[in-house]
Amino acid sequence: MPKAASARSTGRQAAARGGAPSAAATAVVDSLAPLLRAWLPRQRWFAGKGRTLTGLVPVAVTELLPPVPSGGEGPGLLHLLLRVEQHDGQPPVGAAAAGDCYQLLLGVRTSLPPHLEPSLIGHATEGPLAGRTVYDALHDPYLAGVVMDRLRSVDAVGPLRFGRAGRIPAGLAPRLLGAEQSNSSLVYGDAYILKILRRVVPGPHPDLELPLALAAEGCARVPAPVAWFEAADPAGSGEPLTLGVVQPFLRGSTDGWQLALAALDGGQEFVAEAAELGRATAEVHLALASALPTVTLDGGRTAQLAEAMSRRLDTAAQAVPALQPYAPGLRAAFEALGGLDAAERVRPAQRVHGDLHLGQTLRSPDGSWSVIDFEGEPARPLAERRRPQPPVRDVAGMLRSFDYAARSREPWRADWAARCRDAYCEGYARAAGTDPRSEPELLRAYETDKAVYEVLYEARHRPDWLPVPMAAIERLAAER
Secondary structure (H helix, E strand, C coil), rough: HHHHHHHHHHHHHHHCCCCCCHHHHHHHHHHHHHHHHHHHHHCCCCCCCCCCCEEEEEEEEEEEEHHHHHCCCEEEEEEEEEEEEEEECCCCHHHHHCEEEEEEEEECCCCCCCCHHHEEECCCCCCCCCEEEECCCEHHHHHHHHHHHHHCCEEECCCCEECCCCCCCCCCCCCCCCCCCEEEEEECCCCCCEEEEECCCCCEEEEHHHHHHHHHCCCCCCCCCEEEEECCCCCCCCCEEEEEEEEEEECCEEEEHHHHHHHHHHHCCCCCHHHHHHHHHHHHHHHHHHHCCCCCCCCCHHHHHHHHHHHHHHHHHHHHHHHHHHHHHHHHHHHHCCCCHHHCCCEEEEECCCCCCHHHHEECCCCEEEECCCCCCCCCHCCCCCCCCCHHHHHHHHHHHHHHHHHHHCCCHHHHHHHHHHHHHHHHHHCCCCHHHHHHHHHHHHHHHHHHHHHHHHHHHHHCCCHHHHHHHHHCCCCC
């Protein structure tokens, strides 16, 4: 079979659900493997840094645009769901043995134009793509336009399913954003933003599930999804793999992190903004509680929360020895939470944002706040991210973010952060009717848990930032 014909056949052959990957899909991935082994670990969204890549297993290979015959100049567009097998020196067990599943969108050309050279992955030398140049398709405006065309007008391509809740105009010029770490986003015509999820798992994804629920509830604080695409779980679980979500792009808006830093740099207060942000957070929580089921935490469930926090502390202290001297004081916060008597006070739990901080908020030119990115902490299992939690978990994340902003500038403005924290809680209380500070044990435990997570993250990814959460660790360990 000619090379071009073989490549064009992959979309039909690799779309089979369940069972072993097709021969065509395996051939394509084998052709790409030498390139991807070098390219994947360099990507910001690749979660397996520091572990040896031992295997690349195709889950699905779909042609969104078939490559042209050899010698032609037009690009092809391949959509890959790829399972990446890794180990860190120990034999993998359980879910780790299966490996993470990643979503890739790859362009295929005979030669790469100069403006696309920064997106080069490599030149295939064997298999059905031999002689072709492979690159990251999201950098190619033409192929990014093909992705949006499928989202706006097609119901299915192979194993991919496209859904929409509104009309998207044709011909919107795409541009790739460079700020995200765990995923990739493109803006189309400054009207819509497409978030491509890179590491995918079976199950309803919060970044689609929660904004859809909030839109049905009439909550204007979160941009409503306009379109999305998914794939069926090849393992046959019946759960979808959410792959991407299109939402309105809030043109002219600025994220809360940049606004806070600008205020610090200008010697300005951020109290009014923090209070409005607290109000926006409360409105999102109220809408989520109305749209989705809630639960009540009894003493046993509260104790389980505390035990899980303590286990995360143990894991982090093993990985980051600087935590170990503070572990007894930090564990006291979790013990205080586990000892609360739920019979004396009803403690509701509900769906929450799960990773709320200043960078997950946008303020429009008219001063109104929006909340974005409901994925939760990507490192945690999807089932945990979808579990009902006390709303104070989000509050604790935002309080930590004010501290992060203040600590990122010299001299450290502890008073600035304290005023922002108080204003945020007061704004939240005015909208929600309950003050997050009314249960200090609960708030302290969640803030401590978040600080422990931050220490582990910074130690792995940004060691220069480690002093920021460590300063909070020292404070929280000393509190009683």
